[in-house]
Amino acid sequence: MTVTRVARLTEADWRVFAVVRLQALTDSLGPTDPQYRREASFTAAQWRRRLREHAAFTVLVDDRPMGLISAQHQSADSVYLYSLWLAPDARGHGLAGELLEAAVQWARSRQVHTVTLRVAPDNSVARGIYEKAGFRVAAATVGPRQELAMSLSV
Ligand SMILES: CC(C)(COP(=O)(O)OP(=O)(O)OC[C@H]1O[C@@H](n2cnc3c(N)ncnc32)[C@H](O)[C@@H]1OP(=O)(O)O)[C@@H](O)C(=O)NCCC(=O)NCCS
Structure with missing residues (x-):
């Protein structure tokens, strides 16, 4: 029997966080992407600071961390979610919805009153998960990656 649970990562978990975050960046952007390269050179102090300043959650499958989502305050009234990712082996079981x-x-x-995120317009799987959770498109084509901004009132 497989046991899954979602857990918030604390500063003490920085090594786990670093491993899963770098897996997510390599899988999504590739190892030559500037963001991957920047974070791959983070020190322990930088990983710890990220976990102090942002809330990061992992999903554990039989105690193995298999996914990630992070959240940070955008303003006093709004939280921004980023980096929803599941290891390919863990996909297709509804775990993304649990992380979200x-x-x-x-x-x-x-x-806060608003939760926001961004998604690539052609990422229909992620967009479906966000819509199922109640997120709606708030603005089209935001930022250099031309993503959709979605938001949820909470
Ligand atoms: C996005 C991601 C986290 C989704 O996790 P997942 O385990 O694959 O998602 P699920 O299998 O639970 O599928 C979610 C839903 O999408 C549906 N779905 C699957 N393929 C689909 C497609 N091509 N189009 C639309 N919906 C699709 C599933 O049927 C499921 O719906 P249900 O919950 O009503 O059954 C995962 O694919 C991932 O890590 N992708 C790479 C990173 C990424 O794109 N992150 C999002 C950044 S915004």
């Missing part, structure tokens, strides 16, 4: 739910719950606990 944990991050949205965290936003609610921070008493």
